[in-house]
Structures are given as C-alpha cells and as structure tokens.
Amino acid sequence: MKEVTKMMDGDKIIKRFESLAAGRAEWEGLWQRCSDYVMPRSGLSNKTTQYMFDSTASLAIQRFGAAMESVLTPRSQKWHSLMTGFKELDQDPEVGYYLNSVRDILFTARYSPEANFANQMTEAYLSLGVHGLAVIYVDDEPGQGLRYQCLPVHEIYVAENSVGRIDTVFRLYKLTARQAAAEFENLPDEILRDAQDPSRMENKHEFIHAVFPRQDLYPGRARDFRSAGTAPVSPVNLPIASVHLARASRMVVRESGYRVMPYAVSRFTVAPGDVYGRSPAMDVMPDILQVNAMMKTIIRAAEKAVNPPLLVPEADILSAFSLKSGSINYGGVSQDGKQLVIPLQSGGNLPIGLELIEQGRTIINEAFFINLFQILVDTPQKTATEVVERAQEKAQLLAPVMGRQQSELLRVIIDRELDILAGSGAFAHLSCPPALTDSMSAPVLPRYETPMARAIDNQDGTAILNAFQAMAALAQFDSAILDIINYEEAGRTIWRAFAAPADVIRSKEEVALARQAASEAAEEAQQEEQAKQALAALPALIESGQSLAAAGDKLQGLEVNDD
Numbered sequence: 383m384k385e386v387t388k389m390m391d392g393d394k395i396i397k398r399f400e401s402l403a404a405g406r407a408e409w410e411g412l413w414q415r416c417s418d419y420v421m422p423r424s425g426l427s428n429k430t431t432q433y434m435f436d437s438t439a440s441l442a443i444q445r446f447g448a449a450m451e452s453v454l455t456p457r458s459q460k461w462h463s464l465m466t467g468f469k470e471l472d473q474d475p476e477v478g479y480y481l482n483s484v485r486d487i488l489f490t491a492r493y494s495p496e497a498n499f500a501n502q503m504t505e506a507y508l509s510l511g512v513h514g515l516a517v518i519y520v521d522d523e524p525g526q527g528l529r530y531q532c533l534p535v536h537e538i539y540v541a542e543n544s545v546g547r548i549d550t551v552f553r554l555y556k557l558t559a560r561q562a563a564a565e566f567e568n569l570p571d572e573i574l575r576d577a578q579d580p581s582r583m584e585n586k587h588e589f590i591h592a593v594f595p596r597q598d599l600y601p602g603r604a605r606d607f608r609s610a611g612t613a614p615v616s617p618v619n620l621p622i623a624s625v626h627l628a629r630a631s632r633m634v635v636r637e638s639g640y641r642v643m644p645y646a647v648s649r650f651t652v653a654p655g656d657v658y659g660r661s662p663a664m665d666v667m668p669d670i671l672q673v674n675a676m677m678k679t680i681i682r683a684a685e686k687a688v689n690p691p692l693l694v695p696e697a698d699i700l701s702a703f704s705l706k707s708g709s710i711n712y713g714g715v716s717q718d719g720k721q722l723v724i725p726l727q728s729g730g731n732l733p734i735g736l737e738l739i740e741q742g743r744t745i746i747n748e749a750f751f752i753n754l755f756q757i758l759v760d761t762p763q764k765t766a767t768e769v770v771e772r773a774q775e776k777a778q779l780l781a782p783v784m785g786r787q788q789s790e791l792l793r794v795i796i797d798r799e800l801d802i803l804a805g806s807g808a809f810a811h812l813s814c815p816p817a818l819t820d821s822m823s824a825p826v827l828p829r830y831e832t833p834m835a836r837a838i839d840n841q842d843g844t845a846i847l848n849a850f851q852a853m854a855a856l857a858q859f860d861s862a863i864l865d866i867i868n869y870e871e872a873g874r875t876i877w878r879a880f881a882a883p884a885d886v887i888r889s890k891e892e893v894a895l896a897r898q899a900a901s902e903a904a905e906e907a908q909q910e911e912q913a914k915q916a917l918a919a920l921p922a923l924i925e926s927g928q929s930l931a932a933a934g935d936k937l938q939g940l941e942v943n944d945d
Contacts, residue, residue, distance in 0.1 A: 514661030648791035
C-alpha cells in the first residue's frame, strides 16, 4: 500500500486555526475574569491579586482541586484496574493476572518522578474549577518514557466530532529561536537567523500544533496495544494527524501522527450548543464579585471606624494638629471646654454587611462541592453501613460531574499511556493469554476503584449485607430459609462491589478443585483415623485371641477326660 508523504498545506492549517480562534473569542474575557477573582496565576494577563478583596474563592478552588484528586486519582492507591467488559474474559484467571500485571507496569511508569503525573493532574483539576476546561498532553519523551503536561487554556482551541467528543486540538505556543532550532530541523530562515545570533536567540516565535483525525487515513491503522510494534506504519499514515508549523511564515516544520489522541481535553459541564466547558467559578461569579465588592466596602468602613475623619469648626484648626499617641494639641477645645475636633461616625451597619458576606461565602463553597467532597474523603465516627449509605448519597450527586472526567480525561489518558508503553516494549515480557489473544476485538477498559467509584458500585454489596441481616432475623423462626442463599455468589458479588483485589479471590474452577482436595483430604484423614483405632485395638484382640485359644485347649482336655 502506498505511503502518504505529501506535507500538509500550511495555509489550510492557519485558516482552520483562525476559524477555531473566532469561535473561542467569546470565552476569553470570561476566562480572564475567572482568573482575576479565583486564581490569578492562571490568567493570560494581570497575574496579581489586585482585584481580590476576599479569599473565599481562591481557598475553595484549592480545596476543590485536592478533593477532585482524592476522589478521582488518589496518589496513595491504584485507582483503577483493567478489564475487557466481557464477563467470560474478566473471570478468566489468566486474563485477570495479565491485566493486573499491565496495570502495575502502567502505574509504575505513570508515577515515576520524571513523568510528573500527580502535579500536572492537580493543575488540571484547578483549571476545571476555574475555567471549566482541562487539557493534559501525554508525551512519549525519548529516553524518559511517559511525560505529562497540563496546558493553559489560553493556548488551546478545540472542536468536537458528530457525537460531541473533542477530536481536534490546536495549540498556540511560543518557543525561543534557540529552543525551536533544538526541536525542529526544518525552520523558516528568520528563525534560523535568530537562533544563530546570540543577541536574538532568546526571541520568541509562535508555533501551532494541530492534532486532528487524518481524512485520508487507511483502514486498519489503529492497533490494539497488545499488538503494538508488530507492523511498521509510517507516522504520516497514522489515524491522528500531527502538524507543527511556524505561524508567521505558515511553514510546516514537522508532520507526524499518533495512533491515539495525545491530548486529553475535559470539560466540567457543557451547556447545549457549547464546545468549551463551564466551571463552578462561572456559575457563582456574581456571588464572587458581590463578596469582593462588599468586602472592599467593609474594609473601607472598618478603616473609617478605626481611623475616622475629623470634624472641625474652622479650616486652619488642624494646621498644627497631631494624631500621634500621647501628643498634646492646642486649640482642640474651646474656652469653656467644648471639644472642637469630633470624629465622624458614619453609622454604617457592619454586622449586616458581614452577614451578607458570609451568605455569599457559603454559596461559593457549595458551588465548589466542598460539603459534598467532605464525606468521600473523611472517615467520621459512624458505623460502616452509615458511612457507605452517606457516601452513596453524595456520590450520586457527584456522578454526572465525575463521570465526565472519567470518560473525557482519564480514559483518554489511559488509552494514550497503554499505546506508548506497548510501543516501547514495556509489556513484551508478559505472556498474553490465549483467551485475550483470540479476542483482539475485546477492548481493554479501566475499572475505576476510587472512593467515589466504590460508593456507586458497592450498592449491590450493601444490599446483600442488608438482606443478610433481615434473613438472620427470619432464620430464628425457621433456619431452613437460609437454604435459598447462594453464599458463593453472594461472596463474589460483595468482593467485586467493594473493589477488593481480583487476583486474591479464587475462580470457580479453583474453588471446585479446592473443595475436591478438601473432600479427599477429609476422606484420607478418616481412613487414617480408622486405621489408628484398629491398630490401637490390635493388642486387645491378640490377647483376647490367646485367651480363646487357651479356653479351647482346656475344653478339649475336659472332653478327653470324659471319654
């Protein structure tokens, strides 16, 4: 099959970029306002706190980011396993062992110090809370392995496919001439001249990275990670096109491709007709602005109360007046002792202002789910059943938001990770079981095992435990009612519901073999016990036999005498 080697048209890339930029323009002002009042360092400009008079939103976004990490990608646990979604395959012990081994290799690579996964995911969650959009670029760094980068929203331009999934990402970024010369071999003359001039090599130039589905891709190019590396495929023929070009000259400086999407783009919530997401900060921006304005007023009022304006009868009475502690001022009282300098009491009602501010702070904290996240990360002094029930209640409220992050953010990241690691031979030493090899169409899917996922998934386990309690009460009247319970299936359901390790529980075949071995061992033990009892009784039998023989001889002698 003939390979495609023709370079992309830079003019077409620029035109598409300009179209995406026009569609994004209406969001840029809103993003900047959210940055100004919630997290100034995330903005494109004015990265200072000059607009902030209240820190409620800035503290809430930090707690929001930490809580999102705790319920989605906690660093202290392996927050997902791998499965196929086919019951027969997932119950196969060999398949389970293989996928667990793949998962362990993946987590080791993901959380290596060079990968920088945890820090970049925290930045992604903060971006979701502020701008409603998070972008993680999963790179294959030569000699280093996986590398993660959370990109600022003002660099990203996106488009959806027909089913509402983001399949096109354009990134506008800057490199110095020196960096560009080290990164690309094919550069415009002006950048090459800057790179060779010590006085201009730090001049920055704009580049565009365009990633989108390749329109002329051949069928069958996308491959499963289990077979990655088995057939050479030119990068320019891979399903996802990757084009870097210098914006000013419209010159393509690199063209390649990906098997899977390298950009994981997630939205917090999406309104009908929108491409970019909406954030908790956007939802309560009126309250954030109001609280900041009221706090500014309260600060001014408090300053007036502490250091109030002075009322004087004449313009020059304060010409030699000192407000220092312990100072002596002449002319401040009349001859009859009347005070001539009086502080102005504005009569402002500070308690009402503070009450309104507190109401606004409560609304802001609720918008960032602070109260809902608390139950999922805390361990209150309650029974296990109460904790599970409360966690399920909160998780059901969070499920729509968390589900989007699992599908748009984490799923894309995991697919990209598996593709990179498989291509690098990280799984080559593992023996793929025949059942999985024969079912190459079976997907490899993540099964999330975070606190929130467990709260949703363990409903069956909780129902079984509650049913056991009710059945125990009925069994007091008739114990035969317990015969209707299939204890083995109940145990397996509870095991899965509470996300216990799959490689610890035995398969049905292993259980059958264990029961057969136990039965045979019990039968052997019974036979050994019978042999021991027979051996112990042998002396008595021998003695009894000797006595019987002596009695027989005596009886025979008596019969002879009678004769």
